[in-house]
Amino acid sequence: MLRERSLFLQRGLFLADLALIAVAWVVAYVIRFQVLTPVDSVPLSYYVQFLPFVAAIWGGALLLSGLYQTRRAQRLTLVVWAVARAVGLSLLVSLGASFFYREFSFSRLHMVFFAILSSGFLVGLRLAIYAGLRRARQKGANVRRVLIAGAGKAGQRLSRAFRHYPWMGFEVVGFLDDRGTTVEAEPPDPFYPEQTFTPEVIGTLEEAGEVMDRLASENRPVDMVYAALPLAASRKIEGLAAECSIRTASLALVPDLFHIELLLNSRISDVDGLPVIHLMDEAPFDIRTVVKRGLDIAFSGLVLLALAPLLAGIAIAVKLSSPGPVFYRQRRMGLNGLTFDMLKFRSMPVNAEKASGAVWAQPGENRATRVGAFLRKTSLDELPQFFNVLRGDMSVVGPRPERPVFISEFRHRIPGYMLRHKAKAGITGWAQVNGWRGDTSLEKRIEYDLYYIQNWSLAFDLKIMAMTVVKGFVNENAY
Incomplete structure (x- = not known):
């Protein structure tokens, strides 16, 4: 669910970015040729006809820049740096492409204004989206409550990921673990070093049904159960599936594979509908x-x-x-x-x-x-x-x-x-x-x-x- 929502937001952002780039291209023309030094010999149509090429070049450069990676933190400084890197790469590619086109010479001032405007628009869009989503989540809009079965490395990292993306609207209500409340916090995760916490265990795996019923009676029904358990715990996973099947909670499996030290390019693929977990693999072709x-x-x-x-x-x-x-x-x-x-x-x-x-x-x-x-x-x-x-x-x-x-x-x-x-x-x-x-x-x-x-x-x-x-x-x- 987290991945699907991330992909939806990324695709929406990409289309919105392309629209803002087109707007920045036209506004930069207006500032250069109609506000600063009005020039009638360079009509707007000359610049508008190049918009499809600009959108194609910038679209490819933005995708290559890593701006839409799911691990992008939401701090303002990192957002600004990510946009600056993407704009820099896009400008470099655009200038390189314009070098081979000799029939028309773009104004250097126009390109400067275009870079400034596009940077401001891209940063402003992200700040507006994140501010709106955070405000909506704070009001309880479309919040999905998550119960994590397994308080090991995988479970704690999953919880950190949900905390890292609060605008996604996932609220961790607690953990299920057979070790009880004695579970300690794992060492800081390199992906989320600033987030250290002790997992709140609210029941054992066998008590999953009772815990979900109790939370439902408190008007906090569980929407998602994530089984962050080793593959050897298949019987316990079957028990969780049975409990979820008589309730409305969805069930997702997050295999705890952190005990395997030598993991390389681990990922999940699909073979004729069968999920395949790659533990050691070469980098995927992209x-x-x-x-x-x-x-x-x-x-x-x-x-x-x-x-x-x-x-x-x-x-x-x-x-x-x-x-x-x-x-x-x-x-x-x-x-x-x-x-x-x-x-x-x-x-x-x-x-x-x-x-x-x-x-x-x-x-x-x-x-x-x-x-x-x-x-x-x-x-x-x-x-x-x-x-x-x-x-x-x-x-x-x-x-x-x-x-x-x-x-x-x-x-x-x-x-x-x-x-x-x-x-x-x-x-x-x-x-x-x-x-x-x-x-x-x-x-x-x-x-x-x-x-x-x-x-x-x-x-x-x-x-x-x-x-x-x-x-x-x-x-x-x-x-």
Whole structure:
């Protein structure tokens, strides 16, 4: 119910935002050409005919900006920041599109007024909606009373979510738990760190019917019962279903899976009407995935084009440093465990590992050539991997791929190691820009890789790319 109401509000907001953007576009024209400096040579029709294109561009940019994510907090500062980010992205896309249209030049002042007006309208709309909904809820309008069965992590997080979205109109009347009133508050949830409370247990699971009848007699009938219980508690869930079936309360299941530590991209899907719970999965394919791939191709193409003279110089230096090919192809494991040949500039003599076999790079080793040692220290030997990105084997940002021979050892020694292959391997990553590369802690590296996968966004990728450039390519752990 919470998700359905959130989606309804998001779609309504999106349509309202598009309408306000159209209004801001016209009002900006009036201010620029009829109030400040009246100009008859630029009729309103010139700007109105571009409204469909403006709406399409801004609609796509607003969706990509994350403005309609369900976790958006309702603090004024966060609302303003979210709108500012969305407007900034929309303006950037609009200006980029107008660059290719030469038949008509938009007024720069008009675009400034348009940005200010659209920002004000979008923020004002949200403040008006939230203020109206809060006022209506305070008066008891359409409030739905919720009883949560299970006061564990799942139940407490659910209650925090209802408190976090008071404008949704869900009132938690209490918890049912067989532990009685001894249930303690769980540690602060990272999604809602400011909300810490001790759950109010008003009965056991077997007393569900009595509790609902008592609340009904107090003129507080329960509308929804959420069973936030482990999957092993199937008999208790059946008991709740029986009690709800002879009353008007609806029943929803929220499986308590927090005892499973290694969850990744968990979600619920539908297969021919059957609900399927995904505990460990790769990121679902959506528009952001398409945009990420487009950015990978564009960025890699530009890098290879811009650095072509440098790449040619390195290739000559490698060829002159020792006999053998310029490039070194090494088998690595990528997305979903598929292997590929990762390209590098050759930094060691040919057959350097023939006698020793695969060896983990360590400080003080002398296997590299003089040119190769410099390339490794500056990470310039990694530049050919942009060809891997163009081929689709890798992404610009993602967990660094490893050799299968080492993975066979790490997968049994480090919990969750294989989960890093639920994302496409990258040239740079969150672990690398934080110094976890080379002969450093594998456990910390995996921790940072999994954090990246769980919190991935386009903005996160751009941050990592910027950190890679700012911190430079030279690293004390690169050898």
